Amino acid sequence: MTKAEIIERINGFLVDEFEVDADKINPDENLRDTLGLDSLDYVDLVVIIESNFGFKVVAEDFINISTFQNFYDYVERKVTEKASA
């Protein structure tokens, strides 16, 4: 899966499942604030990542994810690790 495909898939489920306007998704924007995430929403984000990319996010990993770009980079890294494992 290429980086572009990963980004497209992430943006797709954020629009569809988290009901955020597509034009509000910008790489440098803050993920939590843009999506209005609370602690329960993070649990749903774990579920949707697992179903889309086949790996489980541990809660601590979210500490280092503040922007959409951080999120894309994190998912790409985990997908690559999984592919090479």
Place this chain on the structure above:
Amino acid sequence: MNNRVVITGLGIWSCLGNNLDEVTESLRAGKSGIGMDMERKAWGYRSGLTGIIPKPELKGILDRRARVGLSEEAEYAYMATLDAMKNAKMDMSWVEKNEVGILYGNDSSAKAVSEAIDTIRLKKDTTLLGSGSIFQSMNCTVTMNLSTIFKLKGINFTISAACASGSHSIGLGYLMIKWGLQKHIICGGAQEVNPMAFGSFDGLSAFSIRENEPTKASRPFDRDRDGLIPSGGAASLILESYESAMERGAPILAEVVGYGFSSNGEHISNSNVDGQVRSLKMALNDAKLAAGDIDYINAHATSTPGGDLAEASAIDAVFGESRPMVSSTKSMTGHECWMAGASEIVYSMLMMQNNFVAPNINFENPDEASAKLNIVRTTIEKNIDVFLSNSFGFGGTNSSLIIKKFKQ
């Protein structure tokens, strides 16, 4: 304190329709809402008969956070309550500034529980259930979710009393308002409709197997009845004190005047005439009415051989002289279980408002007990001033409610 308790709003989501007008039309036409669910046969059910209930489309009406916690039955309850509040002219800005409560009948959330356990078994990871699972899985899924969505600040809990849950919710709401503890309460009942919810009930051979004639399968009081048909949805009513309704300028639809209840203290699933008679007499005493004052009885009768026999005997014991009109709307809806006690008040209210008595369809030949009752076979145009509705549940829990046309 002895406040008058009035009904100011109704809402319904059932196999007879998804709003009051559709349901009124179905009741008047004697239309059955029963069909077949072939998935149940694949699951090994003895009977695939069920009420056919559409799933509400909530995307665009409710935000994601509100939706993910809603179980199937809570979705039905949301739709019914939204309509009831609208009809009662209870808008959100008023609700947020006042103490509105919720007492709702529900006694299972099997689909949510089953799906959660399947996920845990498959994934070996509880986080992957998502955030909504717990709020869908608990019996109080309806009250928990609706109190949050509608920002309710009054009494807030669920009544689990088997097939009398919805009726007791109205009875308890009535008492709380009558005694001055609350002014406005959303009451009702909800019932999930899926293969996970009814397997254990099917396993008791309690369901009709007249699968070649789904619309003729539910035949309460008929000699040839062979069991009930599971069904569901949700029904909501807005109960409030007369003073509150007047202050708000709310439409007063009727008055709750009597609530009777009892426990059989006997068998876990068999009906008991004495328990039902005590419930009926208590409701009449509470309403300060005589048996002859009741114009219409919406019977609990589910179409099981034993249950209908006991209820016919109980009704005859109390109403044998006055012989009011009797019908079981379950002949059209099937048995809406946890919802039934509330939906049957809504159905009877629609009859009262529109001056007719809905028929007990499929009543072709009486048995010895039902021959003593004045069972309505076809729709009758009639003014109803006072009606009574029975609900009886496993464990021997009985509830009888009396509703009167509102007069100043």
